[in-house]
Structures are given as structure tokens and as C-alpha cells.
Amino acid sequence: MHRKIRWKVIIMLVKTSSKRCRTDNLEWLLNEIGVKDISEVQGLSVSEFIERYSQKHFSNICLDRLLEVGYVYVPEGEKLVAELPITTRLKNILLRNDVYILSDIVKYSREDIMKFRNLGEETMKELEGVCEQEGVRFISLHEIEDRMLEVKFSDRQLTKMFHLNILHSEDSLNVTDEEVECLIQLDKGMLKKIEKMQKLCENHGNK
Incomplete structure (x- = not known):
């Protein structure tokens, strides 16, 4: 019985390790989101990439890799949500709703934003504060x-x-x-x- 459990754990670890290795492979990631050639994404802004591929599995990991190698760019004057001095809670909420650049929040109305999962009153105040600080305004x-x-x-x-x-x-x-x-x-x-x-x-x- 214990041997069976041990083997299951080993198999799970191998699968996890294999998956992690593949997600480090940009070519594999691009293939997973349906990109056959790097030229399809090269030169896209972060917002353009998200608009095209956000529904694809691994798109967020792929975006991180593309940013690292400079194939996708952050428009001048914009800031990545991941680099903002905000709580992890707010950061995760924004990324989960495909807001990778703060200014992309304007694609949502205030009412839409208030429906974000796990966005409570305090986190909403934090969002309003960072938006005001960065000159970003969403409307109701x-x-x-x-x-x-x-x-x-x-x-x-x-x-x-x-x-x-x-x-x-x-x-x-x-x-x-x-x-x-x-x-x-x-x-x-x-x-x-x-x-x-x-x-x-x-x-x-x-x-």
C-alpha cells in the first residue's frame, strides 16, 4: 500500500517537473497558445498580446517570457501591474482579470470592477489610490x-x-x-x- 502511494507521489513529481521544464521553453509556450512563428507576437504591446491570447492556457507565463527577451513591449509611460507597489491581493485580482498594465483597467466600468472576485472595500480603495497616483481614471x-x-x-x-x-x-x-x-x-x-x-x-x- 505504502509503495503504491510512494510511486504515485514520484509520478506526480516527475510530471510537475516535466511541466515546469516545458514552461521554461518559449517555443513550447508559443505553440501552446497557437503561435506558429515568433513574428506573430514580436513587436506587440502587452495590451495587444493580452487582447489576442488571454483566453489561451499558459498565456500569462508566455507573456512573462516574451517580456524577458524583449519581444513584447510595455508602452512608454505605462507600468506593469506586477511592478506596482500594491498588495499581492490587488495584484492577483488585476492579473486574473487580464489587467497587466494599469491603464488597461479603463476597459472595465466601476461597476464591472466591483464585481471582481475577492475585491473588497479596502482593496477597491487601494485600487482607486494607485489609479489616482498614476493618472488613470475609470468611469461609472x-x-x-x-x-x-x-x-x-x-x-x-x-x-x-x-x-x-x-x-x-x-x-x-x-x-x-x-x-x-x-x-x-x-x-x-x-x-x-x-x-x-x-x-x-x-x-x-x-x-
Whole structure:
């Protein structure tokens, strides 16, 4: 019985060691995330890499290796979350939500951020503090609502608009057919609201 357990432990250790050795191999890591040639990732910013490969297994380890060898770069003036003087808790929360550069937090609304797993009140305050210090600002749905003239939207509708980058009433004038289709799929009444907002914007512009 003890021998069986011992062999199981040995096998597990061998597998773990083998896996660790492979994750040190950049070529193997790239293959795991679906990259066949280094030229596919060479010259990408951290944010671009995350946007393309964050859903792939080992993408975070691969990113670390690419940063080490200089194939992926951090834009000038930006800071990696891993290098910020913040708690390990906040660091892990941000990385788990694909925020590797602090400014990438703006892809989330305040309401989105507050739903991050393990993000309590104190950690939220810490995040707000470091963002203020670094000149990064994320917005709330209520701020967006205030910019939409007299047109009223639900939080669900505002969330969709946020992720389509419709942040001001004037943005309604430049929505694409594809974006309108996305809004209609969420709520058929969105078309009338967008059209109303467009008319209000045009009227404001003519004054």
C-alpha cells in the first residue's frame, strides 16, 4: 500500500517537473497558445498580446517570457501591474482579470470592477489610490448616463454601450451598423433610444 502511494507521489513529481521544464521553453509556450512563428507576437504591446491570447492556457507565463527577451513591449509611460507597489491581493485580482498594465483597467466600468472576485472595500480603495497616483481614471455607468442628454438607459443597456465605447451622446452619431445590431440584440427598444439621442445631438449642434 505504502509503495503504491510512494510511486504515485514520484509520478506526480516527475510530471510537475516535466511541466515546469516545458514552461521554461518559449517555443513550447508559443505553440501552446497557437503561435506558429515568433513574428506573430514580436513587436506587440502587452495590451495587444493580452487582447489576442488571454483566453489561451499558459498565456500569462508566455507573456512573462516574451517580456524577458524583449519581444513584447510595455508602452512608454505605462507600468506593469506586477511592478506596482500594491498588495499581492490587488495584484492577483488585476492579473486574473487580464489587467497587466494599469491603464488597461479603463476597459472595465466601476461597476464591472466591483464585481471582481475577492475585491473588497479596502482593496477597491487601494485600487482607486494607485489609479489616482498614476493618472488613470475609470468611469461609472452613472457618469455615462449623465452624458446621454434626456435619454434614459438601464444599467444593463449602459453596460453594453460602455463595452461598445459609446460613452458620450455624440458617440451615437458614429455608431456602426454592427454596433446597432449588438444593441438591438440586447434590447429592441435600443434602436429608438439611439435614434432619439442622435436627433438631440444634431439639434444641439445646430444651435
